[in-house]
Amino acid sequence: MRFDFWTFSFQAINFIVLLFILKGLLYKPVREILEKRRDISRKILEDAEMARDEALRMKEVQEREMKNLQVMKADLIEQSRREAEGERKKLLLDAQGSAKDIIEKERALFEAEKKRAGEETENRSVKIVTSMACSLLKDISSEALNKSVWQNLISEAGTIAKNISGSHGPSASSIDLEVRTAWPIGDTELEKFRRTLQSMVPGTSLSAREIADKDLIAGVSIKAGDKVYDFSLAGQIEAFASKLKTGRTIPGGQ
Amino acid sequence: MKTIVISPEPLMSVGPVIITRTVVTTWLVMAFITLACWFVKRRLALKPPVLQEGLEAALEAMEKMVKEVLPDIDPWLVMPVVGTLWILIGVSNLAGVIPGLKTPTADINTTFAFAALSYSMTHYFGIKTRGLKGYVRHYVSPSWVLLPFHLIAETTRTMALAVRLFGNMLSGEMTAAIILGVAGLLVPIPFTLLHIVIGLIQAYIFGVLTLVFIAGGTQNET
Numbered sequence: 001m002r003f004d005f006w007t008f009s010f011q012a013i014n015f016i017v018l019l020f021i022l023k024g025l026l027y028k029p030v031r032e033i034l035e036k037r038r039d040i041s042r043k044i045l046e047d048a049e050m051a052r053d054e055a056l057r058m059k060e061v062q063e064r065e066m067k068n069l070q071v072m073k074a075d076l077i078e079q080s081r082r083e084a085e086g087e088r089k090k091l092l093l094d095a096q097g098s099a100k101d102i103i104e105k106e107r108a109l110f111e112a113e114k115k116r117a118g119e120e121t122e123n124r125s126v127k128i129v130t131s132m133a134c135s136l137l138k139d140i141s142s143e144a145l146n147k148s149v150w151q152n153l154i155s156e157a158g159t160i161a162k163n164i165s166g167s168h169g170p171s172a173s174s175i176d177l178e179v180r181t182a183w184p185i186g187d188t189e190l191e192k193f194r195r196t197l198q199s200m201v202p203g204t205s206l207s208a209r210e211i212a213d214k215d216l217i218a219g220v221s222i223k224a225g226d227k228v229y230d231f232s233l234a235g236q237i238e239a240f241a242s243k244l245k246t247g248r249t250i251p252g253g254q
Numbered sequence: 255m256k257t258i259v260i261s262p263e264p265l266m267s268v269g270p271v272i273i274t275r276t277v278v279t280t281w282l283v284m285a286f287i288t289l290a291c292w293f294v295k296r297r298l299a300l301k302p303p304v305l306q307e308g309l310e311a312a313l314e315a316m317e318k319m320v321k322e323v324l325p326d327i328d329p330w331l332v333m334p335v336v337g338t339l340w341i342l343i344g345v346s347n348l349a350g351v352i353p354g355l356k357t358p359t360a361d362i363n364t365t366f367a368f369a370a371l372s373y374s375m376t377h378y379f380g381i382k383t384r385g386l387k388g389y390v391r392h393y394v395s396p397s398w399v400l401l402p403f404h405l406i407a408e409t410t411r412t413m414a415l416a417v418r419l420f421g422n423m424l425s426g427e428m429t430a431a432i433i434l435g436v437a438g439l440l441v442p443i444p445f446t447l448l449h450i451v452i453g454l455i456q457a458y459i460f461g462v463l464t465l466v467f468i469a470g471g472t473q474n475e476t
Contacts, residue, residue, distance in 0.1 A: 004262040004363045010277040011358070011367035018284050019338045025291035027334050030313050033298050040300070 122245065130241045134217060137233050141218040145233075146183035149219035153231050154193055161200035164224050174205040178223040182216040182232065262361055276361040283345050283358065313337070319462075323469045327383060332468060335375050339368065340461040343419070347453025350427055351446055359456075360423040362416065369416035372464040373408065380471030389471065415463055422456045 153160075168175060177197075179190060187210075194208040213221070219232035230236075262274035294309055302310060316337050320329040343359060350357030358364045380389040393404045426449035434442045 002261050003366070004272070004274060006272045007262045007274045007276055007361065007363035008367045008370075010273070011280060011364045012371055014277070014280050014284060015338065015342060015368060015371055018287065018342055019334055021284070021288050022291060022338050022341065023334050025288065025295050027313075027330070027337065029295050029298050030310060031330055033300065033302075034310060034314070037300060 126241045126244050129244075130237055133237050134234060137217045137237070141182065141233065143183040145218045146181065146185070149231060149233075150181070150185055150189065153220055154196060156231075157193065157196045158200060160222070160229055161197050163227070163229065164197070165201050165204075167227055168204070168225060174207065175201075175224050177206060177208040178211060179208055180211045180213040180216060180221040180223070180232075182212075182214055182218050182220075184212060185210060185220075262363060263356070274361075274363075275356050276358045276364055279349055279355050280342075280346065280358045280364065282355070283342065283349050287341060287345055316340070320465060323465050324472065327379070327472060332379065332465070335371075336461045336465050336468075339372070339464055340457050343368065343460050344454055344457035347423060347457055348450060350423070350453075351450060357423050357427055357453075359419055359453075360427050362420045365416040365420040365423075368419070368460065369412045372415060372460075372467060373412045375464065376408075376467040376471040379468045383472040392471075411463075411467070415460060419456050419460055422452055426452055 164175060177194070179185075179193070190208055190210050194206055198206045216232035216234045217237075219230075219235070221232050221235060222229045230239075262276055264272045265275050265278055266273050294306065297303065298306060313333075316333055317329045320333050320336060324332060346358040346364070349355045350360065359368075377389070380392075384392075393401050426445075430442045430445050430449060433445055
């Protein structure tokens with residue numbers, strides 16, 4: 001082991017030469033590449049920062065717009081609610097009006113129906129009563145009662161003659177009398193009645209014929225032309241029933 | 255049997271200039287490093303391939319280390335010196351593994367040359383950062399009495415730097431040669447692997463110590 005100046009010097013020079021070689025071939029290019037990459041990274045970071053700032057700004061804008069939209073939405077909801085409330089009230093009023101009309105109509109219909117039912121009930125009642133009265137009177141009807149009615153008729157002959165004369169006028173030359181009786185009255189009685197009437201209407205020739213009709217119960221019904229003079233019990237009951245229907249009053253009743 | 259030659263082996267001479275085997279091996283190492291760097295430079299790209307990634311990672315690790323030790327100085331000012339020391343010493347330490355080549359760092363002249371450069375760089379960066387007066391002042395602070403001690407300390411630590419590297423490399427080579435002579439062909443392999451590891455560690459230590467010395471020379475005392 002000895003010191004060799006040339007080796008020492010060469011090695012020192014070698015180091016310095018290699019230092020310069022490596023500066024040119026290694027350190028400088030690699031440093032440039034690293035710097036370039038760092039610049040790119042820095043730029044990317046700056047871009048990312050800018051993008052982040054932009055995103056934050058846009059987020060703020062969007063949040064502001066969202067708040068405005070929320071307010072607008074609340075206003076719209078309130079307005080819609082008010083309009084719906086108004087519409088609801090209007091519809092309610094319309095419905096109430098319609099319901100009132102319908103109720104009125106139904107009430108009128110009900111009243112009419114009630115009235116009709118009442119009248120029908122009354123009619124039926126009158127029919128039943130009439131029918132019962134007829135049945136009762138049929139049971140108690142007799143020839144004597146018939147004669148009694150007949151006698152009353154003869155006593156009322158003046159009134160009948162006046163009516164015949166009034167309704168047919170003085171120009172009528174003959175009148176055919178159709179006498180319906182519940183019980184036979186006989187030709188003699190019939191002729192007697194004709195002659196009594198004839199004497200009261202001298203200008204007119206009267207003829208009479210008897211027709212038996214048990215439905216009359218008792219009494220007589222006289223038809224002169226198109227006029228009918230009913231003195232039968234059935235006729236009286238029918239007149240009474242008609243009075244009951246129309247007048248709603250019962251003669252002699254409370 | 256392999257002969258271990260501790261003294262420099264002259265290969266040729268040009269006039270008074272003697273070129274030793276150590277120097278020639280160093281030239282080969284330099285040529286290899288230059289070729290490798292040229293090859294890498296040609297393929298440098300922003301989107302790095304695997305080899306470039308490894309290289310960049312190594313250089314960034316160096317940069318980080320320099321930054322940690324010298325936080326007030328641009329790391330790329332010191333890094334070429336320290337980096338070149340690491341690379342040259344590292345590859346030189348491994349050169350001895352190749353049959354027929356002598357490890358240049360197993361020559362005391364080489365390690366002394368590197369240590370002298372390390373010593374010079376310490377002063378260069380010290381003066382550059384603190385100025386000549388400021389740098390000289392630190393040798394006499396806190397008292398001028400300490401000047402010889404400072405000088406002795408710097409000389410001895412530089413010598414220690416050279417001798418440590420030389421001793422480690424020479425012992426590795428000698429161990430491999432002795433075991434090869436005693437045990438046979440395959441037995442020295444584990445020792446060779448150990449020699450590789452030691453070589454890399456020694457290169458690292460040499461560079462780090464140079465860095466620490468430079469840091470010592472550039473930092474102001476408070």
